[in-house]
Amino acid sequence: MTTYNPGPRIAQVGGISLSTPDLEKSLGFFRDLLGMEVVFQTEEVAYLRGYMELGHHSLVLRRSEEAIVDSYSLRVQRPEDVELFYHQLQAQDIDVIELPAGQERGRGEAIRFLWPGAGHPLELFYHLDKPEAPEEIRSKLPSNSSKRRGLGVRRIDHLNLQCAPGDMNQAEGWLRENLGFKRREFIRIPENNLVVASWMSVTPQVHDIALVANPFEKSAQLHHVAFNLENFSDLLTAADVLKDHDVQFDIGPGKHGIGQALYLYVRDPGSGHRVELYAGGYLVFDPDWEAIEWTPATVRDGLTWFGDPLEMGPDNSMAPTTNSAPLRPRVVQPV
Amino acid sequence: MTTYNPGPRIAQVGGISLSTPDLEKSLGFFRDLLGMEVVFQTEEVAYLRGYMELGHHSLVLRRSEEAIVDSYSLRVQRPEDVELFYHQLQAQDIDVIELPAGQERGRGEAIRFLWPGAGHPLELFYHLDKPEAPEEIRSKLPSNSSKRRGLGVRRIDHLNLQCAPGDMNQAEGWLRENLGFKRREFIRIPENNLVVASWMSVTPQVHDIALVANPFEKSAQLHHVAFNLENFSDLLTAADVLKDHDVQFDIGPGKHGIGQALYLYVRDPGSGHRVELYAGGYLVFDPDWEAIEWTPATVRDGLTWFGDPLEMGPDNSMAPTTNSAPLRPRVVQPV
Amino acid sequence: MTTYNPGPRIAQVGGISLSTPDLEKSLGFFRDLLGMEVVFQTEEVAYLRGYMELGHHSLVLRRSEEAIVDSYSLRVQRPEDVELFYHQLQAQDIDVIELPAGQERGRGEAIRFLWPGAGHPLELFYHLDKPEAPEEIRSKLPSNSSKRRGLGVRRIDHLNLQCAPGDMNQAEGWLRENLGFKRREFIRIPENNLVVASWMSVTPQVHDIALVANPFEKSAQLHHVAFNLENFSDLLTAADVLKDHDVQFDIGPGKHGIGQALYLYVRDPGSGHRVELYAGGYLVFDPDWEAIEWTPATVRDGLTWFGDPLEMGPDNSMAPTTNSAPLRPRVVQPV
């Protein structure tokens, strides 16, 4: 057998940490309507996961006056990859903070840095506890942590982040070259050759992270975090129920040509963060996948293949919702 | 950046080559009912793909008096991996045949060997042409090769192969150690500690290949090849239509606990090969995934979570259907 | 305009009144899992409806040591039809009891009698209150009484009742001739010309009531009461969740050829009454509909077109569950 020592790799999107001015309302949305499990909760913070997630959490909700994104977490492939990435980042003179195990409850040691070019606070970690759900909601299927509840959110799906158009090229390239993300689909302006949106992944998903040039010229803003549902019917049921609960709809339901998934963009009533409910889509297994290119002239079908249309450009209903936090993190773990 | 030279890896299940005594009936099934595209066809052989497959084919149908599996194809991650695997296999004194580019139409150079322990003829290749579909069926979505037709088969999903119980341990271990497959779920007999079924993958799918100990003590038989549908409703529609066309049902529809997908097992009317239509299921992204263990006492829910029940043991309706071919391959490329 | 005075007619299945030895468990099933609204409740009795039912209730659960069916309610077309039916029944020397308004809460005056031949206690009424749901669960859609919750039971669908084989002919004929039910599909034994099952309706549904000859030679037993879900996906989700909650499955999911609906037969954990979850199917609009005839030789596809098979004959898992009450009713209205 050939032996080898590959470099550090990203395995998956690990989670997101959102602050919310109204934690109770946010819990009413994520826990009661979407059906996520609250694994741990204090007065100040709650840790949640979907019913198909065995790890401790993929969503942290933290009480705060300001709705902000505290961090985007990426999980690495091997325990040693946290330290290997730390050295890689330092070698590039990137400011990196070490976060002790438990800084997010259930999570091991992590590192935090601002995504060069994009400014979003990324946290890399490997270890995540796998707590069993309480018996009354525990699933009989070992691949589910709990029984399906509410609208059936299974797991976090992907992140859609924004950066200033002028930073797009550097930020997108950095993620691909340094964290191993691959471009799956993208939008390019033929006139100036600029990429204005890029769907990238480390997994066969069409995107684990999308980066989109923000027409408002702001950087480091969240466009949305997506959670995964089993299928199209679940998404239509979610639309039905969320509409009846007066949850704010931005766009949807509709089907993206890019990724071929059904979408529904709504707002967490507690924080205003935009959440995409997401179902279906295709997987990239081909090792010679060539990134699919769209242009402004063709991308209408890419953004919306059918359904409530998603428009490009400075459409207020789809403006990025909230700022990302600076490098110095807020403490989410109760002491 | 750390540089490294990883060993060869498998990227995906590339396809299956089936011989059929009645090519016309088999085409009536795969092309007309399931909706696959015939990319190329002669009197003797047809190459087919699902509407989401950009590569030349994932299914070869070859006219033959005997219904047999000519090969199971696995696609490697990089062009050089074919040769790297060749040397690895030779270093283990495994008999390997080199197949020239075009031996299967549209495919590059490949190697062929019998899976040690299991006896199934595996072929490894990298290159696969990406022909555009004829304009009248070409999809407007670049991630689809053609428009959805018939019952909407999107792509090949996985292989379920059988071996003699006494060979199970060696065969399953060989695949994991040499081709990088990871065990995702498995059935173990507590009394003798024997693994009798193992669901393994190189992708986040719960299985790209399942290996099952054959209670009939035969080796190298196909249990089924699975094709993927978009969702549960598509699978129910497929059941409706296939039933109305008198296609033989073995088991299903039902839902596996193992993998959490909906299943329907039917027979290709031309060859008798068993085909599973498969939709949904979970994906493994966790880098610390622990293979889920079932025992005969618990596996009933694993085989069938709900629906038409799949039983363990020598149930004739689910006996493996057909033998695999020997090492020396049949020529499928017209000369 | 031609004026005319048609005789009394049945408009719809109005509801069912079940007694249960464990009211709390029954509420856990119908309210918490199936998502029905409890419109009114005391220590002894609860009134429930689906989210698409505007009337006061379609299900009464009454605490009792014995699990029994207290009544099957049919709603008449016009207010005067209650009295018109009363006279019709008396003219046939059928023993009829008058039930005062409010005997079931929210319901107007009713009459009660035992279905001649079948022995099931039928209650006919017209008036039913239409209470608004509490604001926190009230739907914004005026055609729904409340927001969709739980597994999404929309409304009662139909009743499947049993009688002794020797009574079948009389009982089935009586319902058609006197209450205006039309035969839509049926099973006949060619050897003796006996009808052994009949699907009948007063609406375009294929059946509002099915009457089935009971191979155990008992009369007046409930086979199941069916509740309606929106679509096939909802039924599969229901199977998933109910299975995970250890609710007893009898048969299903599967699809009937008769009626073309998806089925799942489970037991109310509090009472053991069998409940069918039911989705889809065809509607009969043709005025010249000819009842579809099945025989034992052909009915396998009628009972189960695909999925977990429903067998004819004395299959214990599908034996009728519970006796119907005698003519003198239990009082369900708190005094």
Added chain:
Amino acid sequence: MTTYNPGPRIAQVGGISLSTPDLEKSLGFFRDLLGMEVVFQTEEVAYLRGYMELGHHSLVLRRSEEAIVDSYSLRVQRPEDVELFYHQLQAQDIDVIELPAGQERGRGEAIRFLWPGAGHPLELFYHLDKPEAPEEIRSKLPSNSSKRRGLGVRRIDHLNLQCAPGDMNQAEGWLRENLGFKRREFIRIPENNLVVASWMSVTPQVHDIALVANPFEKSAQLHHVAFNLENFSDLLTAADVLKDHDVQFDIGPGKHGIGQALYLYVRDPGSGHRVELYAGGYLVFDPDWEAIEWTPATVRDGLTWFGDPLEMGPDNSMAPTTNSAPLRPRVVQPV
């Protein structure tokens, strides 16, 4: 038993007869894409039905230079109702034409008149042949005429017709008073008390016919004819496939609050007639159903509960498509 002689009644929407400038393209749409069966065809005319329709046809396509609606057919409850309606109409001094049996192939004697106020040519008939489908497409289920094909159109669902606003009150009232249609939902302008849209049915469907005041002040125009699909997933699949075939989308997919069905409005590529694909919805069984009232202030949720929004008013993309024919009908039966 009370005996009575009720007046004539309408049983169901029987069909629509459309002329098309490009019969081949129209057949490509209705037959090849939607999956309807062509029961009979000549150079000039084709008769089609959905796979759940046992009658001879529900759609007639007639070659013509002009795209027009030749007739809207309603089927009566009893054979004698054709004549009874004839006398009723004559008693109102309405001009009625008698159409001989076979004027539409497979259909018995009919009468034709212009809907007073609305001007649409209505044809009433009772008899319709029930031809078996050719063996190769015949369904094994006797409640289906043929096997499900294409996008799975099951049957005609409803008609949406337009009239000039000033005629609305008379036309809507006439249909209810004379043909027994019941108002299920409607839009009323509070300022002038005018009804501007009314969903009416003789069956438990929320509408067999909708009449909508046309903001363009024209009368006797078709807004759309709707065909029924099994469920929401089928409608999304239809959207996928029709989009890929460049069929013109007007609006959808989305879900109506009124009727609670999923909608997709597209155009027959051969004629430009608007066709709605329609799935799901609620049924009205309550004998005391009160028509649901919407106003311009509330109807946004009624028109579109979620999805691609349907706007009120002179929105060009949803203008009525084609004129209805005058009283003297075109002959559709080949001579």
